[in-house]
Amino acid sequence: MIKLLLAVLIQSVAVRSLDQLVIKGNKFFNARTGEQFYFKGVDYQPRLGNTAANPDPLADVAGCKRDIEAFKDLGLNSIRVYEVDYNNNHDECMKALDDAGIYLVLDVPSPKYSVNRASPTWDTYLFENYKKKVDAFMKYPNLAAFLIGNEVTNDKTTTPASAYVKAALRDIKTYLNSTGNQIPVGYADNDDEEIRLSLIDYFNCGDDPMARADFYGVNTYRWCGNVNFKTSGYANMIQPFVDYGIPVMITEYGCNKVQPRTFSEVKAIYSPELSEILSGGFVYEYSQEDNNYGLVTVTQGSSSVKKTPDYPYLKSAYGMPMPAGVNMKNYNPSISQRACPEVGNAWRVGTVLPPTPKFKTCECMMDSLNCIIDPPADFYNMGDTTKEYGLTADNICGLTSCDKVGGDTVNGTYGDFSYCSPVQRISWIINKNLVNNGMDKKSCSIAGIQTKYIESPKQSSIKNCGSVVEEKLTPSTNEKSRGDATFGKKSSGNVLLPFDIYVCTLTIILVSFLKL
Structure with missing residues (x-):
């Protein structure tokens, strides 16, 4: 029994993973050793x-x-x-x-x-x-x-x-x-x-x-x-x-x-x-x-x-x-962050960031449209073939405002659907072209791109999409956390990681057994 416990302990040490790295101030540290x-x-x-x-x-x-x-x-x-x-x-x-x-x-x-x-x-x-x-x-x-x-x-x-x-x-x-x-x-x-x-x-x-x-x-x-x-x-x-x-x-x-x-x-x-x-x-x-x-x-x-x-x-x-x-x-740093750069000829970015993409809002917007693009399944891997879609969108936006799907980094203004996918944004643009042409179905047929006309959209009005509640962010797979971390927090350098707890537990069990 003692040999078995020793073997388990030795094997655990042998397969030990690299220690986690953490940041404190302007330096990286080994979380376990400091x-x-x-x-x-x-x-x-x-x-x-x-x-x-x-x-x-x-x-x-x-x-x-x-x-x-x-x-x-x-x-x-x-x-x-x-x-x-x-x-x-x-x-x-x-x-x-x-x-x-x-x-x-x-x-x-x-x-x-x-x-x-x-x-x-x-x-x-x-x-x-x-x-x-x-x-x-x-x-x-x-x-x-x-x-x-x-x-x-x-x-x-x-x-x-x-x-x-x-x-x-x-x-x-x-x-x-x-x-x-x-x-x-x-x-x-x-x-x-x-x-x-x-x-x-x-x-x-x-x-x-x-x-x-x-x-x-x-x-x-x-x-x-x-x-x-x-x-x-x-x-x-x-x-x-x-x-x-x-x-x-x-x-x-x-x-x-x-x-x-x-x-x-x-x-x-x-x-x-x-x-x-x-x-x-x-x-x-x-x-x-x-x-x-x-x-x-x-x-x-x-x-x-x-x-x-x-x-x-x-x-x-x-x-x-x-x-x-x-x-x-x-190590006890006292360094703070920098001031943001001022807008000028060589820096066209203000302090307001683009919004977090809202998946449900974009789905709602898409469900409210009468005219959408209907691209192939490999649309995002088509390379130059997709340029025609972009050119079509640019042409339409040259004739009408597309602020709802655009952004201005200097003034920090971003459209309600600026964070939607390329397919969704282009669909919004060609649907606006349809609206501007009096809902004439013919204007949903555009040379060079695949479109689809929807007589009765699932969503009655795009105005309803502003109140859609987003789902909480969760991992898209069942991956687990790497465990305890001290990144971004002050630490004494004596960080006990999950593996250390495991080895310590085995050691305590072994010592207790030997005392019997």
């Missing part, structure tokens, strides 16, 4: 040989396990992944990463569902897909954080998109909180000199903590070749983050203008000076692709890993000791 945590990672999105409609390296078990061996050889403790398919199973790869001591930072958007910087919205279609991505990954103990956007606003002409990204940030953080999970959600910018200061302030401003990023990422390629902290531009890059209220990490780095890359910036990133400001970073990127940033050449379906000349330099750079940092119980 030690400060620095990300030492690479960006991971192998594409060669992948023909899937939704590329997903975390569902490719063989490729995942193949690459983990290189991760361990490089000394990584984390990877950033841009794109996965939430319909796939990721248990085996995530467990293998966990066993190897590797955390995941995951982008929530994908090319098929993300805020479009050219014509941004935050709508029910995006919200539903974002929630499904979150549901698929929030259960994993080695999920360190989510990224709600990557370089969405990339110049002064696309600043309105940031309002919609920030609305997505607010709603996904609120959703996570409703599930009992307090997983950090951050944003990554493109280090554009003209707008970066506004972006840095914007994602850490406002009275609503749910609408502020939990951490901030910078994709920067300033350090090229034989330069130093000042001549590289890193000194200017880091300056806005002095006394920043949330953690900062470099979510992409590794300029390839000088070959091979020697990664001399690693020493600076983890230096005593910068480690007070930065929480580490991620080298772009693991696999060799057309852009020539790879550390290795790998192909899906092959076990071969061919190292590029960059590989040994990063291995050597990442082999240096990480900074000791500060223990969470000894």
Whole structure:
């Protein structure tokens, strides 16, 4: 009996998951030990040989396990992944990463569902897909954080998109909180000199903590070749983050203008000076692709890993000791959030965010229309084919007001149905065209798009849709919370996690048995 109890206890310790990471002030910490945590990672999105409609390296078990061996050889403790398919199973790869001591930072958007910087919205279609991505990954103990956007606003002409990204940030953080999970959600910018200061302030401003990023990422390629902290531009890059209220990490780095890359910036990133400001970073990127940033050449379906000349330099750079940092119980930050940037020629965003998408309201609106679009089932995957629908909507809105489905980020005004899906908004627009043409059925037939005329809509009046009560946000799957978390709260650093309670209980049982 004693041997059995010992075996259970030993096995429990052997399969222990990675400790949860939490944020306090502008630093990441290990929730169990209280030690400060620095990300030492690479960006991971192998594409060669992948023909899937939704590329997903975390569902490719063989490729995942193949690459983990290189991760361990490089000394990584984390990877950033841009794109996965939430319909796939990721248990085996995530467990293998966990066993190897590797955390995941995951982008929530994908090319098929993300805020479009050219014509941004935050709508029910995006919200539903974002929630499904979150549901698929929030259960994993080695999920360190989510990224709600990557370089969405990339110049002064696309600043309105940031309002919609920030609305997505607010709603996904609120959703996570409703599930009992307090997983950090951050944003990554493109280090554009003209707008970066506004972006840095914007994602850490406002009275609503749910609408502020939990951490901030910078994709920067300033350090090229034989330069130093000042001549590289890193000194200017880091300056806005002095006394920043949330953690900062470099979510992409590794300029390839000088070959091979020697990664001399690693020493600076983890230096005593910068480690007070930065929480580490991620080298772009693991696999060799057309852009020539790879550390290795790998192909899906092959076990071969061919190292590029960059590989040994990063291995050597990442082999240096990480900074000791500060223990969470000894760290008492007094940093507050920033003031929001003022509206101007290079920043077209006020302080009022787009509303949270209301699914029931949009369904009600759709049920009140006489003329709707009737697109194919794969409408959102049709690419250029859907442009005709957009052009039709633009033409109609050039002749009549479409404020009900639009928004103004400067003045902070958003239409009653601005958050509805693209299909629903276009349907509202062509129905308005029908109304403007005296309800003539012929005006519901539009060349180039599929429409449907409804003689007697389910909902008698669109005015009834304003009083529809939304359902409470719940996970779209039966995923469970990861358990107790201290993210966003003050902690002594002595956090007892569910696993620790389990091991302690087994220990008490064993000791009690031995006393008998």
